[in-house]
Amino acid sequence: MLKLSKKTEYALMAVKFIAKKTDGNSVTAKEISDGYNIPYDLLSKVLQQLTKKKVIKSFQGIKGGYSLSKDPNSVTLIDIIRAVEPNYQITECIKDGSTEKDCTHFNCCMIRDPLAKVQKEIDKLFRSLTIHQIL
Amino acid sequence: MLKLSKKTEYALMAVKFIAKKTDGNSVTAKEISDGYNIPYDLLSKVLQQLTKKKVIKSFQGIKGGYSLSKDPNSVTLIDIIRAVEPNYQITECIKDGSTEKDCTHFNCCMIRDPLAKVQKEIDKLFRSLTIHQIL
DNA sequence: GTTTAATAAGACTAATTTAGTCCTATTTCA
DNA sequence: TGAAATAGGACTAAATTAGTCTTATTAAAC
Ligand code: SF4
Ligand code: SF4
Numbered sequence: 136m137l138k139l140s141k142k143t144e145y146a147l148m149a150v151k152f153i154a155k156k157t158d159g160n161s162v163t164a165k166e167i168s169d170g171y172n173i174p175y176d177l178l179s180k181v182l183q184q185l186t187k188k189k190v191i192k193s194f195q196g197i198k199g200g201y202s203l204s205k206d207p208n209s210v211t212l213i214d215i216i217r218a219v220e221p222n223y224q225i226t227e228c229i230k231d232g233s234t235e236k237d238c239t240h241f242n243c244c245m246i247r248d249p250l251a252k253v254q255k256e257i258d259k260l261f262r263s264l265t266i267h268q269i270l
Numbered sequence: 271m272l273k274l275s276k277k278t279e280y281a282l283m284a285v286k287f288i289a290k291k292t293d294g295n296s297v298t299a300k301e302i303s304d305g306y307n308i309p310y311d312l313l314s315k316v317l318q319q320l321t322k323k324k325v326i327k328s329f330q331g332i333k334g335g336y337s338l339s340k341d342p343n344s345v346t347l348i349d350i351i352r353a354v355e356p357n358y359q360i361t362e363c364i365k366d367g368s369t370e371k372d373c374t375h376f377n378c379c380m381i382r383d384p385l386a387k388v389q390k391e392i393d394k395l396f397r398s399l400t401i402h403q404i405l
Numbered sequence: 406g407t408t409t410a411a412t413a414a415g416a417c418t419a420a421t422t423t424a425g426t427c428c429t430a431t432t433t434c435a
Numbered sequence: 436t437g438a439a440a441t442a443g444g445a446c447t448a449a450a451t452t453a454g455t456c457t458t459a460t461t462a463a464a465c
Contacts, residue, residue, distance in 0.1 A: 147385075
């Protein structure tokens with residue numbers, strides 16, 4: 136519990152790898168996969184998700200690959216986590232419009248609001264850490 | 271991912287329930303279990319773990335139950351989480367003395383130290399939140 | 406134009422973790 | 436001594452995560 140999934144770790148490793156390549160060329164999924172012993176298929180999906188969320192940009196075709204699409208100072212940990220983990224909140228019920236269908240304890244729960252505050256603090260922390268700072 | 275387990279939620283609910291009982295009597299596991307529709311056996315184990323870590327104290331026998339053992343201002347979120355989740359860290363490798371046996375990427379990993387810093391910040395946040403503040 | 410090597414994406418399976426159950430022992434009050 | 440509570444271990448079920456397989460699409464190079 137409270138663990139980051141492998142997808143998040145792979146995303147961070149990939150972003151760091153791409154960020155370190157400064158010669159202007161893009162990086163292929165295979166290069167990253169080989170370099171870090173990350174399963175190729177899994178990594179591919181992570182890279183695709185990062186692309187969708189514009190953290191990186193992709194180039195298709197035989198000379199394709201990935202490169203950063205933003206300044207490393209303007210991408211934060213929360214951007215990466217949200218890209219690969221659509222529901223990263225600490226409780227099931229925190230998303231807007233959640234009802235008793237999301238949790239059997241919804242109606243009797245007295246810790247929902249307090250935990251929502253904790254979530255806000257975690258968000259704040261993750262939003263304050265840029266990939267330039269942490270990688 | 272990054273989700274608190276039910277054990278942590280049950281622990282928080284239980285501590286809040288116990289804290290609200292101000293008449294001096296202790297609270298039984300059954301009362302909490304009935305009040306919040308928490309599986310009795312599971313809750314019992316959570317209460318036992320909280321007792322072991324001295325967050326609450328227990329009284330055995332037919333008039334037994336649980337009560338807080340400390341001032342709510344001196345117990346923090348991290349105490350509760352650590353009581354019920356011995357390994358709550360965001361990555362597998364963060365504990366002291368971890369080696370390549372803990373993670374296949376241990377040797378090539380470039381994000382371990384950065385993530386250790388993130389963990390420290392999370393610890394700091396959880397240590398700063400007392401149960402009096404959040405419950 | 407065909408081949409080749411890359412990204413894109415969905416379905417599926419395996420492995421691991423979490424949640425919940427069951428059962429027995431021990432404690433203590435009436 | 437019986438009743439009702441905590442203590443704790445073993446086990447099962449459910450859910451999530453991790454990994455695999457397969458096919459389609461794209462674009463450079465020949
Ligand atoms: S127990 Fe409370 S805080 Fe946890 S998911 Fe249910 S409603 Fe939300
Ligand atoms: S990938 Fe790196 S950070 Fe993650 S568990 Fe392995 S060694 Fe630790």
